[in-house]
Amino acid sequence: MNQVDYLRISLIDRCNFRCQYCMPEGAELDYILQQQLLTDGELLTLLKEVFIPVGFTRFRLTGGEPLLRPRVVELVRAIASLPQTQDLSMTTNGFLLAGMAQDLYDAGLRRINISLDSLDPETFDKIIGNRSRSRWQQVWNGIQAAHRVGFDPLKLNVVLIPGVNDREILDLAALTLDREWHVRFIEFMPIGNAEMFGSSGWVPSEELRQQIRERWGLTEAQVRGNGPADVFKIPGAKGTLGFISQMSECFCDRCNRMRLSADGWLRPCLLNETGQIDLKSSLRAGISTTELCSSVRDLLAIKPEINFKQRYSGSAGTYTRTMSQIGG
Numbered sequence: 267m268n269q270v271d272y273l274r275i276s277l278i279d280r281c282n283f284r285c286q287y288c289m290p291e292g293a294e295l296d297y298i299l300q301q302q303l304l305t306d307g308e309l310l311t312l313l314k315e316v317f318i319p320v321g322f323t324r325f326r327l328t329g330g331e332p333l334l335r336p337r338v339v340e341l342v343r344a345i346a347s348l349p350q351t352q353d354l355s356m357t358t359n360g361f362l363l364a365g366m367a368q369d370l371y372d373a374g375l376r377r378i379n380i381s382l383d384s385l386d387p388e389t390f391d392k393i394i395g396n397r398s399r400s401r402w403q404q405v406w407n408g409i410q411a412a413h414r415v416g417f418d419p420l421k422l423n424v425v426l427i428p429g430v431n432d433r434e435i436l437d438l439a440a441l442t443l444d445r446e447w448h449v450r451f452i453e454f455m456p457i458g459n460a461e462m463f464g465s466s467g468w469v470p471s472e473e474l475r476q477q478i479r480e481r482w483g484l485t486e487a488q489v490r491g492n493g494p495a496d497v498f499k500i501p502g503a504k505g506t507l508g509f510i511s512q513m514s515e516c517f518c519d520r521c522n523r524m525r526l527s528a529d530g531w532l533r534p535c536l537l538n539e540t541g542q543i544d545l546k547s548s549l550r551a552g553i554s555t556t557e558l559c560s561s562v563r564d565l566l567a568i569k570p571e572i573n574f575k576q577r578y579s580g581s582a583g584t585y586t587r588t589m590s591q592i593g594g
C-alpha cells in the first residue's frame with residue numbers, strides 16, 4: 267500500500283479569479299463564513315498534534331487562492347519551521363505573487379506551482395472570467411518574480427480546454443526549452459462545471475504528447491515533487507513536461523495524499539467524500555488531539571477502499587462541488 271504522508275491544505279475557498287472550469291460565472295457558490303474557517307492556531311494544532319504524529323510530513327497550501335489568506339506569510343513561516351516538515355509547497359494563480367514571492371521564500375517556502383492556462387492575454391482573461399484590465403501581465407510578473415527569488419522547482423499548471431487554449435500546446439511546452447521551468451498539463455475534469463465540460467470535453471494527455479513528440483521528440487525525465495504526473499522532457503530542454511492524466515488513466519493506486527478543506531474537513535479522496543472527518547468541529551467541541559489521531563489513523567487504514575479507482579467513462583456525470591471548494 268502507498269504511504270499517505272502528503273496533505274493538501276486549503277487555506278481559503280475564495281478566489282480573485284473565476285476560472286470557467288473551476289468557479290464558472292453563475293455557479294452558486296456557498297462561501298465558507300469567516301468563523302467557520304480553521305484559524306491559524308487550529309491549523310497549527312492539527313498539524314503538530316494530529317497530522318505529524320500520524321505520519322504526514324509534506325504539505326501543500328492551496329485554495330481557492332491561498333495568497334488571499336490573511337497573514338499567509340506568517341502561516342508559511344510557522345509550518346516551514348516545524349522540525350518534521352520535510353516539504354512545503356504552494357499552488358497559486360500568481361496574481362498577487364510578484365509582491366509576495368520574496369517574503370514567502372524568506373518564510374521558508376521553496377516550491378511553488380503557478381497556474382497559467384494561456385500565453386495569450388485575451389484567452390487568459392476569457393478563461394479566468396475577467397472583464398476589466400488584463401490580468402495576464404500581473405501573473406507573468408508573478409512567475410518571473412518566483413523565478414528570480416529562486417523557487418525550485420517552479421511548475422506551471424495548465425488545464426487544456428478544447429476550443430479555448432488547446433492550440434497553445436506547443437507554445438506552452440516551448441517555455442521549457444530554455445528555462446528550468448516545469449510545465450504540467452492537467453486533464454480537464456468534470457468538477458463543478460457541467461455546462462462547460464459537456465460542451466468542450468477534454469484532451470487526453472497522450473494526444474498532447476503525440477503533438478510534442480512530432481515537433482521535438484520526447485524522453486522520460488524526473489522532477490522533484492509529490493504528484494501523480496508522468497514526467498518527460500524535450501531532448502536538450504532545460505525544463506520538463508508533466509502530464510496529469512486523471513481522466514484517461516486511474517492513478518488511485520499511487521495516491522499518497524489527503525485533503526484538508528478550509529473549514530477543517532479531512533477528505534481522503536478528491537472525488538469521493540466517503541469517510542470524511544470534521545476535524546474543526548471536533549477540535550472546537552473539546553475532543554482531544556489523541557482521539558483525533560486515532561480517527562485519522564482509522565481513515566488512513568480504509569483509504570485504499572475509498573479511493574475513486576475509476577477512470578472517467580463519460581457516464582460518471584459532473585461532480586457538483588468545485589475544485590475551489592474541495593481545495594484543489
Ligand code: SAM
Nearest residue numbers: 288329330331357358359381423454455589594
Ligand atoms: N487558485 C490556485 C490556482 O489556481 O493555482 C489554487 C487552487 S486551484 C483549485 C488548483 C489547481 O486545480 C489549479 O492548477 C487549477 O488549474 C486546477 N483545476 C481547477 N479546476 C479544475 C478542473 N475542473 N479540472 C482540472 N484541473 C482543475
Ligand code: SF4
Nearest residue numbers: 281283285288330359
Ligand atoms: Fe481560482 Fe484557482 Fe479556481 Fe482559478 S483554478 S478559480 S484561480 S481557485
